[in-house]
Amino acid sequence: MEIKVISKEIIKPSSPTPPHLGKFTLSIFDQFVPLVYCPLLFFYSCRNDNLKIEDKLAKLKDSLSKTLTRFYPLAGRIKDQRTVDCNDEGVLYVVAQVNHEMYNFLEAPNSRTLTHLVIPYQPICEGPPELVPQLTIQVNLFACGGMAIGLCVLHKIIDAYTVTSFVKSWAALARGTCDHVDKEELVYDRNLVPSLFPPNERLVYDAQASFWSSTSMTDAEDPRRFVFDATAISSLKAKARSEQVPNPTRTEAVISFVWKSALKASRLLYSSQKQSVVFSAINLRSRLSPPLPDRSIGNVVLRGVAHYTTTTTAEMELQHLVGLLRQSVAKVDSDYINKLKGETGHEEFRKRREELAKIYSEIPPNFMFEASSALNMGFYEGNFGWGKPVWFGEASLSEKMNKNSILLVEAPNADDVEVWITLNKHQMGIVEKDPEFLSYATPNPPIISNKDPKI
Numbered sequence: 001m002e003i004k005v006i007s008k009e010i011i012k013p014s015s016p017t018p019p020h021l022g023k024f025t026l027s028i029f030d031q032f033v034p035l036v037y038c039p040l041l042f043f044y045s046c047r048n049d050n051l052k053i054e055d056k057l058a059k060l061k062d063s064l065s066k067t068l069t070r071f072y073p074l075a076g077r078i079k080d081q082r083t084v085d086c087n088d089e090g091v092l093y094v095v096a097q098v099n100h101e102m103y104n105f106l107e108a109p110n111s112r113t114l115t116h117l118v119i120p121y122q123p124i125c126e127g128p129p130e131l132v133p134q135l136t137i138q139v140n141l142f143a144c145g146g147m148a149i150g151l152c153v154l155h156k157i158i159d160a161y162t163v164t165s166f167v168k169s170w171a172a173l174a175r176g177t178c179d180h181v182d183k184e185e186l187v188y189d190r191n192l193v194p195s196l197f198p199p200n201e202r203l204v205y206d207a208q209a210s211f212w213s214s215t216s217m218t219d220a221e222d223p224r225r226f227v228f229d230a231t232a233i234s235s236l237k238a239k240a241r242s243e244q245v246p247n248p249t250r251t252e253a254v255i256s257f258v259w260k261s262a263l264k265a266s267r268l269l270y271s272s273q274k275q276s277v278v279f280s281a282i283n284l285r286s287r288l289s290p291p292l293p294d295r296s297i298g299n300v301v302l303r304g305v306a307h308y309t310t311t312t313t314a315e316m317e318l319q320h321l322v323g324l325l326r327q328s329v330a331k332v333d334s335d336y337i338n339k340l341k342g343e344t345g346h347e348e349f350r351k352r353r354e355e356l357a358k359i360y361s362e363i364p365p366n367f368m369f370e371a372s373s374a375l376n377m378g379f380y381e382g383n384f385g386w387g388k389p390v391w392f393g394e395a396s397l398s399e400k401m402n403k404n405s406i407l408l409v410e411a412p413n414a415d416d417v418e419v420w421i422t423l424n425k426h427q428m429g430i431v432e433k434d435p436e437f438l439s440y441a442t443p444n445p446p447i448i449s450n451k452d453p454k455i
Contacts, residue, residue, distance in 0.1 A: 002099040003116055003140070010133075011061060012090035013068040013075050024073040024084040025194040028349060029299045030157050031081055035125035037136075037152045039118040039395040040163065042382050043102060045448075046145035049386045053141060057095060059385060060139060060149075063174035064093065071166050073297055078129040078156055082199045085130070092136040094119055102146035106447040111223045111396035111420070118150035118395050125154060134158065147386075150395070157298050161283060164377045165295035174384040193298045196288070200346045221428045222396050223407070223420040226441040228254055230415035236440060242319040245326050251373045251408060254417055255280070256321040258406045259369055261437045262423055263308070263316060265430035266366045275363050278306040278325065278406075281372040282332050289334060302340075304328035305359070366404065366427065373408040375417065380410055391447045394420060412447065 068075040068091065076086040098117075105113060119136045134154040141147055153163055228236070236253040245252070255278070263276050284300045285292040292300060306328040308321065339348045359368070379392040391412055404427075407420040419441070423431060431437055 001113075001116060004097045004099075006095045006097055006141075008092070008094045010090040011064050011068065011093045011137075013072055013088050014062075014065040015069050017069075017072045017075075017086045017088050021072060022086050024076065024086050024157070024297070025191065026082050026084065026157060026199050027194045027197040027298055027300075028199050028346070029193075029197060029301065031199050032349075033155050033157075033299050035078075035129055036155050037125070038155055038158075038163075039115070040151045040153070041114055041117055041393050041395060042149045042151075042167070042379075042389040043106060043391045043393075043447075044147045044149070044384075044386055045102070045390050046147070046386075049145075051386055053145075056147070056384070056386060057139065059174045061093065063170055063384075064091075064137070066173050067166065067170040070169060071162075071297065073157060074135050074166065076134070077131065078134070078154075082201065084134075084157060090133070092119065092133045094136070094138045096138055096140050098140050098142050098148075100142065101144045102142040102148070103144075103448050105148070106391055108444050108446060109225055109391075109393055111225075111394065114393060114395035117148050118152050129154075129156070149382075155299070159299045159301055160372075160374050160377060161285065161294045161300070162297050164379060167382045168378060169295075171382045171384045176385075192292070193296060193300055196341050197345060198343060200349070221423060221425045223394070223405070223422045224428060224432065225393075225444045226419045226421060227411060227445055228417045228419060228441055229413075232440040233415075233417060236318075240318050240322040242323060244323045245319070248322050248326075250417060251375060252322050252325050253318075254408060254419060255371045255373070255406055256318055256325055257437075257440065258419060258421060259321055259325075259371070260316050260318055261431050261434055262369060262404065262406075262421070262427060263367065264434070265423070265427040268430060269426050270364065270366055273364060273367050274310050276308045276367040276369070277359055277363055278308075278328075278369045278371050280304040280306065280325065280328060282329055284332070284337060287332065287334065287337060302332055303356075304332060305355075307359075366424065369404045369406060371406040371408075375408055375410055377410070380412070380414075393418075 072086050072088070073084050075088050075090050076084045077089050079085040105117070117138060117140045119138050125132050132154070134156070135158075136152045138150040139147065140150060151163070151167075233250045233254065236257050237248050237250060240248040240253045240256060259276070259278050266276075267273060280303065282302050282304045284302055285294060285296060306321075306324040308316065308324055339345060380388050382389055382392075392410065394407070394409070403422060405422045409418045409420065411418045421428070421431070432443060
């Protein structure tokens with residue numbers, strides 16, 4: 001595969017950040033996030049598109065610069081464990097020519113192959129963070145005329161909601177449909193989250209070391225893509241209903257079903273282990289009073305802990321796992337969130353770290369799973385003026401990053417759900433041949449082919 005870099009440059013905000021906005025304070029949530037990159041890809045066809053590629057590239061650059069003025073912390077550099085220097089150093093922007101058709105990537109998406117369409121190629125921040133862009137963008141031009149925009153975002157102050165808001169704003173500016181909004185308003189109150197959840201200056205914590213030691217696997221497969229269509233989701237939701245959870249969501253039903261399938265594989269391979277845990281990402285923005293808008297920058301996310309334990313070796317019931325998942329989220333209520341606030345909240349965070357350390361010591365890695373949902377975030381709203389994406393996906397930067405994980409993302413058909421599952425090769429070998437699992441999940445169906453008119 002040949003990918004030729006046509007241009008590489010730093011894009012800076014269209015207007016300088018005022019001195020009084022020159023510092024962005026991290027929250028304690030951000031302190032616990034390692035310096036790792038998250039790679040995202042948006043694919044666009046050239047069907048019914050009369051814009052010249054030169055015009056598209058000019059729109060992307062101009063609107064990106066304007067968007068950085070609004071999301072000004074992303075154009076800065078991480079100064080230390082408490083601060084981002086909003087110095088307008090900018091983001092890395094690359095344009096590349098790909099000597100393949102777009103369908104070569106989308107007939108059977110492979111996370112490792114998709115890696116070629118994003119920069120950097122390493123999962124962790126290389127070099128001093130104060131010298132490294134928090135955002136890199138690679139615009140890939142395919143031989144067929146299609147385009148893929150690859151983003152690599154440094155997770156330190158950027159979570160999924162921040163990324164979605166950034167892409168929507170960038171796309172709206174490119175289309176010319178986004179009115180001027182003052183940068184302080186668009187980024188919301190830059191001091192609100194750290195004032196509620198202030199950083200702990202005395203915190204002695206190596207987020208990088210903790211990340212690798214607690215979750216990485218040496219024999220992990222690359223993430224595998226499965227699609228649950230609307231019929232399968234409806235059937236799972238019906239099967240998951242119980243007196244405790246009479247109205248399971250599609251997120252609860254699908255995550256619990258994948259958890260059940262992966263746990264069954266782990267038991268067959270390793271032991272009749274009677275404990276398992278799913279850590280789920282819970283967005284706190286809507287749970288605060290008053291709620292924060294999705295555009296607020298930072299990792300405003302807490303991990304829920306769904307802890308399965310039994311005294312028997314009987315097969316897990318889907319209803320029970322859904323109930324555990326629902327309970328783990330319900331525990332993060334307003335009372336609990338209030339315990340995390342302020343300087344006194346640092347003690348609660350210390351207790352959480354001790355509880356997690358206890359789980360890591362008691363439960364084998366192959367029985368712990370990370371789950372997150374990127375449903376209903378609007379990734380397919382990223383229309384820059386030449387149509388919505390034909391597909392949104394994620395790449396895999398390194399096998400060292402892989403861990404037992406379940407990621408739900410939006411599908412081109414809004415009623416379907418794509419699930420990217422990472423397990424070790426032995427677990428995956430069982431799951432992807434499990435008749436019950438395959439009765440609901442379709443392994444990596446094509447998005448487009450060389451005969452598809454969408455390209």
